[in-house]
Amino acid sequence: MPTRKNGVAFDLQKQPITALAGVGPRVAEKLATRGLSALQDLWLHLPRQYEDRTTLTPIRALQPGVAAQVEGTVEAVERGFRYRPMLRVAIGDDSHATLVLRFFHFRAAQVAQFAPGARVRCYGTPRPGQHGLEIVHPSYRLLGDDAEAGLGSALDPVYPAIEGVGPASLRKLIGLALDRLPQDDSLELLPPSIRDALQLPSLREALLTVHRPQAGEDVAALLAGRHPAQRRLALEELLAHHLSLRRQRLAQQAHAAPALRKSSLALKLQKRLPFQLTGAQQRVFAEIQADLAKPTPMLRLVQGDVGSGKTVVAALAAMHAVDAGKQAALMAPTELLAEQHLSNLRGWLEPLDIRVAWLAGKVTGKARSKVLEDVASGEAQVVVGTHALMQAGVAFRDLALAIVDEQHRFGVHQRLALRDKGTGGGGNGNSIVPHQLVMTATPIPRTLAMAAYADLDVSAIDELPPGRTPVQTVALSAERRPELVERIRSACAEGRQAYWVCTLIDDSDEVVAQAAQTTFEDLSKQLSKLRVGLVHGRMKTTEKQATMRAFKEGAIDLLVATTVIEVGVDVPNASLMIIENAERLGLAQLHQLRGRVGRGSAASSCVLLYRSPLSQLAKQRLETMRQTHDGFVIAEKDLELRGPGELLGTRQTGLAGFRVADLARDADLLPQVHQLGTHLLERAPDVAERIIARWVGGAARYAAA
Numbered sequence: 001m002p003t004r005k006n007g008v009a010f011d012l013q014k015q016p017i018t019a020l021a022g023v024g025p026r027v028a029e030k031l032a033t034r035g036l037s038a039l040q041d042l043w044l045h046l047p048r049q050y051e052d053r054t055t056l057t058p059i060r061a062l063q064p065g066v067a068a069q070v071e072g073t074v075e076a077v078e079r080g081f082r083y084r085p086m087l088r089v090a091i092g093d094d095s096h097a098t099l100v101l102r103f104f105h106f107r108a109a110q111v112a113q114f115a116p117g118a119r120v121r122c123y124g125t126p127r128p129g130q131h132g133l134e135i136v137h138p139s140y141r142l143l144g145d146d147a148e149a150g151l152g153s154a155l156d157p158v159y160p161a162i163e164g165v166g167p168a169s170l171r172k173l174i175g176l177a178l179d180r181l182p183q184d185d186s187l188e189l190l191p192p193s194i195r196d197a198l199q200l201p202s203l204r205e206a207l208l209t210v211h212r213p214q215a216g217e218d219v220a221a222l223l224a225g226r227h228p229a230q231r232r233l234a235l236e237e238l239l240a241h242h243l244s245l246r247r248q249r250l251a252q253q254a255h256a257a258p259a260l261r262k263s264s265l266a267l268k269l270q271k272r273l274p275f276q277l278t279g280a281q282q283r284v285f286a287e288i289q290a291d292l293a294k295p296t297p298m299l300r301l302v303q304g305d306v307g308s309g310k311t312v313v314a315a316l317a318a319m320h321a322v323d324a325g326k327q328a329a330l331m332a333p334t335e336l337l338a339e340q341h342l343s344n345l346r347g348w349l350e351p352l353d354i355r356v357a358w359l360a361g362k363v364t365g366k367a368r369s370k371v372l373e374d375v376a377s378g379e380a381q382v383v384v385g386t387h388a389l390m391q392a393g394v395a396f397r398d399l400a401l402a403i404v405d406e407q408h409r410f411g412v413h414q415r416l417a418l419r420d421k422g423t424g425g426g427g428n429g430n431s432i433v434p435h436q437l438v439m440t441a442t443p444i445p446r447t448l449a450m451a452a453y454a455d456l457d458v459s460a461i462d463e464l465p466p467g468r469t470p471v472q473t474v475a476l477s478a479e480r481r482p483e484l485v486e487r488i489r490s491a492c493a494e495g496r497q498a499y500w501v502c503t504l505i506d507d508s509d510e511v512v513a514q515a516a517q518t519t520f521e522d523l524s525k526q527l528s529k530l531r532v533g534l535v536h537g538r539m540k541t542t543e544k545q546a547t548m549r550a551f552k553e554g555a556i557d558l559l560v561a562t563t564v565i566e567v568g569v570d571v572p573n574a575s576l577m578i579i580e581n582a583e584r585l586g587l588a589q590l591h592q593l594r595g596r597v598g599r600g601s602a603a604s605s606c607v608l609l610y611r612s613p614l615s616q617l618a619k620q621r622l623e624t625m626r627q628t629h630d631g632f633v634i635a636e637k638d639l640e641l642r643g644p645g646e647l648l649g650t651r652q653t654g655l656a657g658f659r660v661a662d663l664a665r666d667a668d669l670l671p672q673v674h675q676l677g678t679h680l681l682e683r684a685p686d687v688a689e690r691i692i693a694r695w696v697g698g699a700a701r702y703a704a705a
């Protein structure tokens, strides 16, 4: 590609948005808060979805979870107050079915509009509600009784909202920016060979199709995100993220790390354990040992299902650091989890005369100073804690291994912050950094791991310790809820404990907390002989922790909770879990939740309560849960089943959110991405840089850190 031509395009794409008519400083500032400052940022502000307003769907034909446009006559209006103000409008049509429109935020004028008999056209995604299907906050308009309002002729793009810039203005601005797309292919960064091989359009064509789908376009493909134009953009976006991670890895490996060879302590610990390591644990530990022995930093992710025994592997790795006279740190995302690690590690290591220190937010005052002192002097050989470990003021004498548990709960940046606690942590060029071991109980399929963790090596503990009794899983319709009260009563009468998990999808913490509160009150009444506890996200941390601790100590029989209990909690005596609205949760989350039971020797069960009607997808998910306990199988199934945008978002992968790509949907592109990434890094690093800059932009700032 001739560089001069590219130079011109490059300038054009970097032109500030303020060059567009109608963009003053105020709008520019709003756009900048979302990282939109140059023309190309507007080109790449891609529709999140499309609304198909070219047809009307009869109310009777609506399907839960499938967005549609409907038209009907207002039959009834109800204004109420349940947890918060609410407006419900029932509309009916010729198909003799009723649909409820539900609003939580509304003005008086809106209420007045919905007079019985008024005709409404609305668009949204119906979900099962109390009285059949309902749409929460549909987009709608009222139709005058004279004119038949025409239907749209093409798909309407829906853009990710930007605060302070209305959807109509945003659409207009993007239109203006698109008018300035260069006519030639000077923007193109992908080699023509790959576009030909995959039959993908040019960047210009792809952008125009995605932003302005024409009437003849393949609507179904666009709505599903599988149109060649979308795949072309997804390929480039995946490539950009992949390159940015690989660049990060290269930067990492330019650092040095202490080579930690043999460890007699690790052997000693292994001999003293009350159990034999599983084959998978041994294999993964051997992989870690090989990494640690090198003078470059280890960057290894250990994936292992809940209960697969990751902690002990981490402890063994830590022995290599201690044996070399250096330190190891283990960081967990919650205090409860960190405390659990602390007590395990103390149990294993103190008999070997290894000093294990504890650092969390609540360690304050004199105690804190003492810990900081021990960490700085090296007196503390292993340090366990929460985010508090990363804070300024925490200085290690010689940190050689940084272990991060449940890595999906932390961002990439936090991981790096712990790394920077290493010996030469001042960032002075070729400094010595600690080895890094990150652990996750959210297995993701191999293909995804390659893309999501291109900066890490991946090991899998794919075997559970022997002697676990698998959890019996059943799916029950919510109507059978009363039977469960009996079931809880009898489980607790035998000295067991139970979880009742409240979930809702509509969606605010507040509503879920309310539901949990209500369930808590109901169950407390019905099970008056039992000690019932409650935890939800709206409670103070200290309150939450106190309740969790009481449950762990057996002072609570039944714990009513929201999904805050998802991660890491180990209460082997709990043998029954009930999950409400299970049909609305993704497989990964259901699996995580279920992992809280079946940790002891008693037979455990998990009841998935659902509300009819079940969508096809929900049916298959519940079926999968009944059939398997293997996190890797579940992850594969998840990938196969899940609709766009459902799971495995930023939180799980540690990746920034994608604009167009979807790791699951576009998984088949990943081998290409990998190959192309290698090619570009070797042959055309400047093109690689530009692809990263175009898609990852500001987020790549951290990459070189």
Ligand code: ADP
Pocket (backbone or CB within 6 Å): 275, 276, 277, 278, 281, 304, 305, 306, 307, 308, 309, 310, 311, 312, 441, 465, 466, 570
């Ligand atoms: P996770 O991988 O979910 O973090 P843990 O490390 O908490 O799992 O281990 C779960 C339980 O299994 C702990 O009580 C641990 O001591 C025990 N455990 C670990 N490895 C083995 C093994 N090889 N045999 C028997 N029990 C084991």
Ligand code: MG
Pocket (backbone or CB within 6 Å): 310, 311, 405, 568
């Ligand atoms: Mg764990």
